[in-house]
Amino acid sequence: MKFPAPLGLAIFAAMASTLCNAADAPWVNPAVTAASAQVIDLRHSIHQHPELGNMEVQTSVLVAQQLKSWGIEVRTGVGKTGVVGVLRGGKPGAVVALRADMDALPVKEMTGLPFASKAEGVRLGKTVPVMHACGHDAHTAMLLGAARVLAEHREDVPGTVVFLFQPAEEGAADVDDFDTHAVIGAKAMIRDGALDSPKVEAVFGVHVMSGYPSGHLYYKPGTALNSADDFRITVNGKQTHGSAPWTGVDPIVASEKIVDGLQTLVSRRIDLTKGMGVISVGSINGGTTTNIIPETVTLSGTIRTNSADIRDTILAKMPTLVSGIASAYEVKADLEVMHYAPVTTNNPGLTEAMVPALELAAPGKVERLPASLSPSEDFSLYAEKVPGLFVFLGATPEGQDMNKAAPNHSPYFSVDDGTLTTGVKAYVQFVLNYVGRVTGKS
Template sequence: MPSYKQILLTGVLACALLAQPTVGHAQLVKWQAQLDQLATKVEPKVIQWRRDLHQNPELGNLEVKTAEKIANHLKSLGLEVKTGVARTGVVGILKGGKPGPVVALRADMDALPVTENNSHNLPFASKVTTTFEGQQVGVMHACGHDAHVAMLMGAAEVLSAMRKDLKGTVKFIFQPAEEGSPAGVVGGAKLMVQEDVLNSPKVDAIFGLHIRSDVEVGTITYRPLGMMASSDNFKITVKGQQAHGGTPWMSVDPIVTSAHIVTALQTIVSRQLDVTNAPAIVTVGAINGGVRANIVPGQVEMIGTIRALDTQMQKQIHERLKQTATSIATGAGATAEVEIQEMTPVTYNHEALTAHMLPSLQRVAGVNAVKLTKPVTIAEDFAYFQEKVPGLYLFLGGMPKGQDPATAPSHHTPDFFIDESGMKLGVKTLATLAVEYLNNPLK
């Protein structure tokens, strides 16, 4: 049963929709029929592209062959193509036959250091291996980025066939390193933004989607405002006084101090934040300190992650984490140094844009197949684009019909699997969002 907030939110969206100017119904029907026909025609190619990419995955910032395949396809469609964007990214620009706004569509390209189990007996399963952070690992598209690339390549072909009728420009952004770059190296969407990918021409709105292994094919799920969480890493170094384990009163014990800090950090979310606004998480993932049973060490280090679905709450957590750790350490006679590394902002769907495009989603998938979803506490660097221009990020069903979501292999695992029949809807969705926004932009 939907919560009171969900019901209220749906009502607000409905009111917003009624206030939006609309393109003629006959024109919408014509566009949709054309898009359906073109998407059906390109579907076999999309599936083949996805299988080829799945069999030949590349890690972030190393997507050289992937980028070459994308660039060759976009050039074959007559698009203006830029390569080497944010190291290995590709951008294609399709200029319509009529003047109008600029809309961007984005797909991420990189695979993960995961060895495919191939429990589904795929003939195109990855057998690629590489060295990652000093270890020999398999490489696998264990999050669906191969499908994202293939669907956007398909959308580019569909929209190219409609070029003369497009009222504006479509920018296709194929982004590397969504899963992250090496420590200290800027990459992914953040680097693309720094390299001005949202300008020349200036983008008015951006759309993206992520296929989900636990959402049934034929379904689109969405959420205005905080859709996916911010992701920040923290490190707390607690320094005390080393002593013999048999005379702990001669020490300032950083282990006991750290234990108090770990417990207190859990009260930030449970007792210090208004969690009716949005969920948040503070997790300590590792604690390291000491070398022997009979020595109280002089220092302990702990690392963890912060997740938030509201930017203001994210800032509050940062402040309270620092205050909590340093105050407890001071009270114990120790010191605590707190470092917070801001990784990814909140994936924040522009509220008015979400309402504006909801009818388009319902036309392409069917009213009952477009569902309001709960937020998720994993992160997505599409958020960097949304910080600069209005953006809408969606989830697309990739789970076989009738399967229990609880049994679906999760993302980032060796058994990850998607039903390729769901990709046609992804092509149609991306193309529809572009066409309808160009003809009826957000005011």
């Protein structure tokens, strides 16, 4: 259940007071060091054998086998190809969830790494190259490392840990992007009870980021990442010869006006004192040759905001704007919107309470972000159900120029293996330093 703001802040204010004197369990660093070689090997193996969303069959098998080998309860087939592990600690405490995503992207790898992907996959019937271009291989390996460390020291673990290995964070390879009936990713995990058995009290996630130095952790209370909604507009006119446009109805001209009009939703129709919004058209398809005005043009794009109010305003006003422009140009426009994720919001009290835990994971290398970041994440769906904290882990070696690092989703994107131990420690310290309601501390 999502906490009302006053209650949540009161609970986690008490946690913050407790954590000010947080002390690192002496076994954590040696245990993480002992697991580090396996974490790197797992990451390389997963990187070399990436799988698209909802197709993470072999990755799921690997995850389940590793969890079982450490005596962790395992459920498979959650959210289609997801895996849930449950570790019951030896001390009283809360039920805390740790989440990692497993899916890769339809990108051809160009890194030249010795373990670079040469894999291909099938996306909507089309064969495509596949690469871990956003670091989900690192996320999966780091969470496996944390699972091993916690399992080996379960007698010292408070409460219960739920490990969420999620498919399809980037979308599903077997589902059309605009299939509004599809339930994938975090939404499918939640539907299948990932937060319910046992009942999770708080959820934590870590995401590697290019252009930030390896081994550094970044956090922000409140809004951390944008919302994301995709749209597709099919504009239908009347095909005719390009030399006589008056004999048809031109969907290309109408489409251009729709693209222009969409920008006014941000510049003229939303209250920018509440945050930001971006509407980007990423694809325009129509026509086959120079002298034929086509019957149909298709536009597709994305809507990103860091404010729920702004998101609601854009989504409410977009249909009227599109239909109005279409009417003016005597075309028909069919608008489809696919809701991916709300704004990723870190519970403010929980975030402040866990800063000492972050410091234990990365001493002297923890920084509060001055503003939210522009990408989006379906971790936000978990954080709507229970208090959540999503933090960012630098992935670029400290000696490199951060401004020249290949960004996430680039075919040249890479993760420094040296940062993985920090990610493992962050997951472990979240568990060891969370003080929940069941302890009586709140």
